[in-house]
Amino acid sequence: MFGDLSGMMHKLKETQQKVEETKTRLNTVLVDEVAADGKIKITLTANREIKAISIDPSLLSDAEELEDYLILTLNKAIEKATKINENEMAIAAKSGIPNIPGMDLFK
Template sequence: MFGDLSGMMSKLKDAQKNIEETKARLNTVLIDGEAGNGLVKVTVTANRTVKNISIDASLTDNEEIEDYLVIALNKALDKANTVNEAELAAAAKDGMPNIPGMDMFK
């Protein structure tokens, strides 16, 4: 029915390995977000881990800092999410066996 079952299992293992390697690589992909014309900057990995936060010394209002920080983090995390999803989908698709009717990664 499915042809070479052991071959498909091997491809699935390769796909899993490819996904794990991609996840590790995404830890090194840095994405920036900023707010307040660069007064607050954040850097996250494509796996959505915060790596750095920079707040300009001219900002002294805590409420303003918090608002800018939320905006900058959301921008960076949105970009990171897009990169993460695209990279993991590509990694999974490249290693998947060709099973008729199972086009999950279009």
């Protein structure tokens, strides 16, 4: 019995390490989002850290328009990054979880 428990604990530690490695790797995965007309480009990591924002100078004269562009483009970029992050983290976590009937945590 304790052998199985020890093995499960080891497996959980391996999983935790894979999750941490995945978090670190996701810092290098860049997600780009460009506004429909190309006036704003945003780059962020899959961990949702903004790395760059490029703004067309024509938007600098109208603060309200600039804000609208930023909100729309940032939200799209964050949505993309979140999907990548959640998918990768689920794969990392699922790899070390034993197959226990009824415990489908990461589908």
